[in-house]
Amino acid sequence: MADFGAPRELSELQKKRTEYLPQLPPCLQGNTVRVEFGDSTTTSDTASAHAISRAFPHTFGQPLAHFLRSTTLAPEAQTIHQHSPIRVGVVFSGRQSPGGHNVIWGLHDALKKHNPGSVLLGFLGGSEGMFAKKTLEITDEVLASYKNQGGYDLIGRSVDQIRTTEQVNATIATCNDLKLDGLVIIGGATSNSDAAQLAETFAERNCTTKVVGVPVTFYGDLKNQFVETNVGFDTVCKVNSQQISNICTDALSAGKYYYFVRLMGRQASNVALECALQSHPNMLILGEEVALSKLTLFDITKQICDAVQARASVDKYHGVILIPEGLVESIPEMYALLQEIHELYRSGIPADKISSNLSPWATALFEFLPPFIKKELLLSPESDNSAQLSQIETEKLLAHLVEEEMEKRTKEGTYKGKKFNAVCHFFGYQARGSLPSKFDCDYAYVLGHICRHILAAGLNGYMATVTNLKNSVNHWKCGAAPFTAMLSVRKYTRGPGGIPVGKPAIHPAAVDLRGKSYELWREKAAALLLEDMYRNPGPLQFEGPGSDLPTISLSVEDQDYMGRIKKLQQYLEQVRSIVKPGCSQDILKAALSCMASVTEVLSVMAAPSFKGHAPR
Template identity: 75%
Template sequence: MGNEMSPLQKHRAEYRPELPPWLQGTAVKVEYGDAAIAADGADAHVIRRAFPHTYGQRLAHFLPKTANAPDATVITEHPAVRVGVVFSGRQSPGGHNVVWGLYNAINSHNPSSELIGFLGGTDGLFAQKTLEITEEVFSSYKNQGGYYMLGRTRDQIRTTEQVKAAMTTCQALKLDALVIIGGVTSNTDAAQLAETFAESKCSTKVVGVPVTLNGDLKNQFVETTVGFDTICKVNSQLISNVCTDALSAEKYYYFIRLMGRKASHVALECALQSHPNMVLLGEEVAASKLTISDITKQICDAVQARAEKDKYHGVILIPEGLVESIPELYALLQEIHGLHDKGVFIENISSHLSPWASALFDFLPPFIRKQLLLHPESDDSAQLSQVAQQFSL
């Protein structure tokens, strides 16, 4: 975005989101013990073993101004802090407003506090490419959505070299905290980074903010992720337009692919808001172990049933993660990724597959075979957004 703002952008910039009541007070109630951590049974044991230095930390509740909590601690002193912030993972609506809220929070407590943004995502974090975020710098990004003020990356903070580079940056810039804004993978990295920093006695605190349109990071404390509500409303409006077009033309079937890798939350929420004729959920496909043939039959049966009622149109929603939810396709992708790791050239992968995987691979249309051979993403998952969701009848 250039220096000149459109009338719409100016109007949006004037809106000031309301701060939730639970974040308006200065009283803080602190809980002690492992009860503060949302993990039970075997999971608790696994997490405690993986995060011995950060598991079981005290949980702080911000209390509203009207709360009567005699056992709460009232914070009266707010020393100046230096906080770093980085965008990591896929872009999502609301990223800029998270930075805006962070800037307002640290400056409302102490105007001498500094917010340092890292340019270009985690690559900028490793290379110490920074931008000091001020009111003047941030003025044109309020309520504008996107990640483009700082830029983003899908790289991870996972390898030993990456973790060391992140720690070096935090120590060199004397950061009191590093805020990582991203999805499941990014918050997993944030948790591991916090553990490593605690073990190394690095004074920088690591904070993960769940910002992902997939809506797959939530618990009893986090109702949903930043961006999920926006993406569902926008997509539902578009899907409703397509439904109207299908109803008007009376001769088309629309297959709409939506975001959602491991979770089909976006597809489900959009289906509830827009009422398409059919929605396929990856979780149901995986739980029922449906094959490509099963899914194809379901779609064909629905089309036939509507045709018998003289309805020759419809809208079907498909999450991008459906490919990995189909057992035989998931197994095929695992074999392909294993051959990638062994350095087998793409041109020769088919001949290295097991007999059943080779037969399935040859059954698929050429363009889908090409898409399945794309090199995995940084988290070792398939590039599902590049794979066409089509099934051979």
């Protein structure tokens, strides 16, 4: 068993990082924090709001919570009083993400600040340790060598699931036996979907433990109107971008290699897009683009070959191409093949017999593929029935197909340039254990503090949120949003893994092909294809220039949803204060006319049939 919580052997840089005290926004400073509740929430998935409300009768429709400093003028805000000590459990549920330790640190500091008698228990070995009641009390001494450090080795992790009846019952038993007032679940979209159901079940069974979620995933796909970005995404993108930039420089220096780089990103290509914006490779192939355009393996191969040929026409025989690991599931025929393979697995067909049991069309595709890909496609599915995407070397498959096509064009005389040479890389594990960036250190620590305030306010079924993140910490706005406001129901699914169709869940947010980040890439894409405009952001900075820069995607998106909600409430209050009994007929008529028009427009937009209603 791992030696959880044991003091780490630290380098000089690591020691220096443990001395850094993350910043807190003004609303969390001082000994008094106030909470202001907004209106009750609904869900952006208007077509499924009724189904979600029926599935979550105890937690649906809860209000937003905004945490305010004690001096803020807000007549309806309540001061959070917590005089008695509380007991809180915390668990890592999901793949390790830089900054995760700081959530625990922030939660610990907030608990002890408001009552030194409060207890924080870390579940050892993730959710499996939680089911088995294996705990470690988190203290200053235990935290000493884990502050601002990467990894999840303080308490460890295991399977990313708290979903089955047995798992839920075991969790309730643990919370009851340990007399927990709160359970904090640190993870991504799937883990927080489980947390939403857990909170509902706790409420239904009158379990007094309150469930709180924290958005921590380097995939950056737990994004919605309440969550702007995730802990770990900033670090992973910056570390990967430097590696990619080094490769770009190498490609330019050698002048004879095409580098195919596969990046983490299962159902969403957020990491690949951000790294492309930071490093400026020659090509970026997004799974979302491929899925939307229904591009085949042949189409993608042709795109790359045409780019190679175009660059050769200007005497360039090198380049860098980025792809997400989930690309293979975005290609229609590859996705269908994987589905068929997994169906055969579920029916009990052994791996060595699957290829002989495929349908004729699947057999034809399977036989077309190179041997190494055949072997990887036949790997047994993950626990959620998804493909082992990290093991499927899509970058090597594309490099292989491009090489074959370029040789074919050479023989046909349509390509007269130098021989195509490919070098492949998979950046899957190099960054997720990195020292967290300054942004992730601050963000995670703040989220930990917010968790304490959510629990002290007696809230169940909420996720800790911070908005206005593209600005300095002094301008961050802290709050909490109900899980149920983030739920939606998928009528279809692109990949075989994840949440079943028809079940309310917090679904991973794919790259928004109408968003500003993607638009920024498209503006550069044509020039980058032929020109070598490589950009090197350099290694992760903890002090000085560049240390406070957020990701480009966070900087360009205008995401202050919570701020806009508050602004709308202010406008409505102004209307109420102006349009009172006794106001003039003209004011009343103007108000009625405007409100009727606004109501009509919003009613149309809120209708399930409105095509633009999907959350961005």
